Amino acid sequence: MIKDQKTLKVSAIKTGTVIDHIPANNLFKVITILGLDNIKKPITFGTNLESGKLGYKGIIKISDKFFVNEEINRIAMAAPQAQLNIIKDYKVVEKKVVQVPEMIEGIVRCVNPKCITNAEEVKQKFIVTNDGEVSLKCHYCEKITDQEHMAFI
DSSP states (O other): OBOSSSOBOOOOOSSEEEEEEEEGGGHHHHHHHTTGGGOOSOEEEEEEEEETTTEEEEEEEEETOOOOHHHHHHHHHHOTTOEEEEEETTEEEEEEEOOOOSEEESSEEOSOTTSHHHHSSOOOEEEEEETTTTEEEETTTOOEEEGGGOEEO
16 A cells, blocks of 8 residues: 555554565575465565665565574575564564574585585584675585575575
């Protein structure tokens, strides 16, 4: 619904989570990473919205959904500047800034086809080597995976 000539109003959610400050080019990656394409709850998303912080951003609103730390780590891999707003009774009751952890496990596949994690049942482990544009160094083969080449498990 258009509020006036300059403002677009997106419906508020009663209870759930808003993921804000997603780089616009990574919005659909975040949707896929979180499995939101298979969720049976109301979801609203917007992309290419102007942002002073990112230039253009994406936003996702998910009704009746709250994320656990593993899911938040997944968000951080594609949108390290993201912010989660926890909504209850139409009000923001908590804000969480996504933080890229120093090490991640079981979220991303190593890009090295010869890595032991791609040949045997070994849990993937990475050291985060850059927390702006996330790059990951495999714990086993030391191959670097950048954000563009991350394959999420």
